[in-house]
Amino acid sequence: MEGLRQMNAEKRTIILNGLPVAERIKEGLRQQVEKLTQRGVIPCLATILVGDDLASETYVRMKGNACRKLGIDSKRILLDKGISTDELIKVIEQLNGDSAIHGILLQHPVPSHIDERAAFEAICIDKDVDGVTTLGFAQNAFGFAQFPSCTPAAIMSILEDYEIPVEGKHAVVIGRSPILGKPVAMMLLNKHATVTICHSKTTDLAAIVRSGDIIVAAVGRARFVQADWIKPGAVILDAGYNAGNVGDVDYDACEPIASAITPVPAGVGPITIATLLKHTVEAAERLSLIKPITIDVKRAAIEESSDVLQLWKGSAQWLQSKGINQWDPDFFRIEQIHESFQDGSEIYIARLNGELVGTLQIWWSDPEVWEALDDQESGYIHRFAVSRNHGGLGIGSLLLDWAETYIRSKGKHQVRLDCMATNERLNQYYLDNGYQPRGVKVWGNGWKSNLFWLTINVLLSYLKELHVHSPVGREDKF
Numbered sequence: 227m228e229g230l231r232q233m234n235a236e237k238r239t240i241i242l243n244g245l246p247v248a249e250r251i252k253e254g255l256r257q258q259v260e261k262l263t264q265r266g267v268i269p270c271l272a273t274i275l276v277g278d279d280l281a282s283e284t285y286v287r288m289k290g291n292a293c294r295k296l297g298i299d300s301k302r303i304l305l306d307k308g309i310s311t312d313e314l315i316k317v318i319e320q321l322n323g324d325s326a327i328h329g330i331l332l333q334h335p336v337p338s339h340i341d342e343r344a345a346f347e348a349i350c351i352d353k354d355v356d357g358v359t360t361l362g363f364a365q366n367a368f369g370f371a372q373f374p375s376c377t378p379a380a381i382m383s384i385l386e387d388y389e390i391p392v393e394g395k396h397a398v399v400i401g402r403s404p405i406l407g408k409p410v411a412m413m414l415l416n417k418h419a420t421v422t423i424c425h426s427k428t429t430d431l432a433a434i435v436r437s438g439d440i441i442v443a444a445v446g447r448a449r450f451v452q453a454d455w456i457k458p459g460a461v462i463l464d465a466g467y468n469a470g471n472v473g474d475v476d477y478d479a480c481e482p483i484a485s486a487i488t489p490v491p492a493g494v495g496p497i498t499i500a501t502l503l504k505h506t507v508e509a510a511e512r513l514s515l516i517k518p519i520t521i522d523v524k525r526a527a528i529e530e531s532s533d534v535l536q537l538w539k540g541s542a543q544w545l546q547s548k549g550i551n552q553w554d555p556d557f558f559r560i561e562q563i564h565e566s567f568q569d570g571s572e573i574y575i576a577r578l579n580g581e582l583v584g585t586l587q588i589w590w591s592d593p594e595v596w597e598a599l600d601d602q603e604s605g606y607i608h609r610f611a612v613s614r615n616h617g618g619l620g621i622g623s624l625l626l627d628w629a630e631t632y633i634r635s636k637g638k639h640q641v642r643l644d645c646m647a648t649n650e651r652l653n654q655y656y657l658d659n660g661y662q663p664r665g666v667k668v669w670g671n672g673w674k675s676n677l678f679w680l681t682i683n684v685l686l687s688y689l690k691e692l693h694v695h696s697p698v699g700r701e702d703k704f
């Protein structure tokens with residue numbers, strides 16, 4: 227017991243060495259890079275540096291080396307410090323459209339005459355490997371980012387690797403930059419720390435820092451954080467890179483007081499680099515997996531009746547073989563389709579590389595099914611069918627998306643459809659495609675149809691285009 231007490235009394239400050247953490251991350255990437263390379267995809271990171279910033283130059287150099295060692299390509303773009311916001315955005319847009327580039331990193335800060343926010347925002351979300359867009363930041367703040375900002379992610383990796391408890395601790399973040407202070411504060415909050423963000427206008431900074439169990443220094447001033455601001459036993463994470471490889475913390479004076487501290491160099495920096503490479507490789511994986519399918523949707527002509535008939539009959543037969551009596555194959559006859567054309571029905575067909583793959587009909591009112599709920603503000607989808615030979619390609623969802631856009635273009639605000647209650651898979655399919663259940667229609671013969679609608683929300687459609695999915699889990703209220 228005595229011995230243990232003595233050991234504790236002599237316990238030295240833990241030096242949070244970032245090198246092994248970075249090595250482990252990079253080691254994990256080797257295989258992924260190899261696989262991608264075999265498929266002809268070489269992950270490539272583009273870094274843009276505007277003007278000259280000392281920390282950024284170090285970063286560029288370190289990144290270049292690390293990429294090379296792992297077989298990752300990197301493209302350095304150095305822009306004159308006098309470049310305009312528009313010119314910078316043009317460069318970014320070009321990289322967005324370049325399929326050989328998987329990650330784009332614009333170094334912060336840019337010269338003050340440039341609108342940095344506008345430039346960050348120009349980065350396409352799929353290539354935003356440093357979490358700098360508003361969407362990337364927001365996803366990170368809600369804890370489900372594809373690519374959180376690299377330095378904040380590095381800080382969280384150190385805490386996790388060294389098993390430093392965060393929950394319930396008071397974390398004091400000094401700095402509020404878009405790539406560091408702000409995102410790391412959100413990440414600490416997501417790990418249930420009590421977070422205080424301090425900045426240049428904070429009064430009595432020292433007193434606040436003194437109450438911190440975890441201190442994140444992200445100021446950009448050499449040896450800014452003083453030893454007498456540190457509560458004994460606090461954990462110090464220094465994200466600073468100042469001239470001469472000096473951090474934002476007065477390391478020599480603070481180290482004996484802290485229970486753990488990151489050195490500069492070899493602390494947060496190398497993990498930042500490893501994280502950036504990891505994000506780039508993941509972006510390359512994801513982007514190279516996307517095989518965009520584009521369907522061509524057109525209003526069907528009467529000459530195409532037999533094609534449409536084939537699709538409907540095929541679906542009806544398939545449903546029947548599954549024991550679902552939703553559509554009677556014998557109901558679909560060519561004369562009946564000709565009639566549909568004559569009474570002005572809008573029948574649409576989708577083609578994939580010229581081949582007929584799907585169809586649907588759109589009505590502008592449907593009192594028989596919707597009864598009292600029927601309105602003139604909606605488009606009603608009927609006879610939605612996808613060719614059985616083209617299942618699993620997402621054609622149905624594309625066709626529904628198309629219908630949504632088309633109905634929206636007619637100034638309507640809802641897409642409605644009904645679905646046989648007994649067809650469980652199709653009911654689930656509509657739910658998966660964002661449709662809300664809105665009641666049941668009972669037919670004379672006892673059959674039931676579930677009613678669904680989807681309210682067209684411009685903002686949500688926009689987010690959907692950006693591949694945003696709903697956050698995981700529940701948000702904490704307090």
Ligand SMILES: Nc1nc(=O)c2c([nH]1)NC[C@@H]1CN(c3ccc(C(=O)N[C@@H](CCC(=O)O)C(=O)O)cc3)C=[N+]21
Pocket residue numbers: 281282284285288331332333334335356358376377405467471490491492493494495496498499
């Ligand atoms: N959008 C954006 N994201 C950034 O993350 C970002 C940025 N802009 N602008 C510049 C700063 C600076 N920065 C560094 C990261 C790692 C090292 C690094 O690895 N340093 C080595 C030492 C390097 C040496 O030995 O010279 C180390 O700490 O061990 C340095 C600097 C990221 N930044």
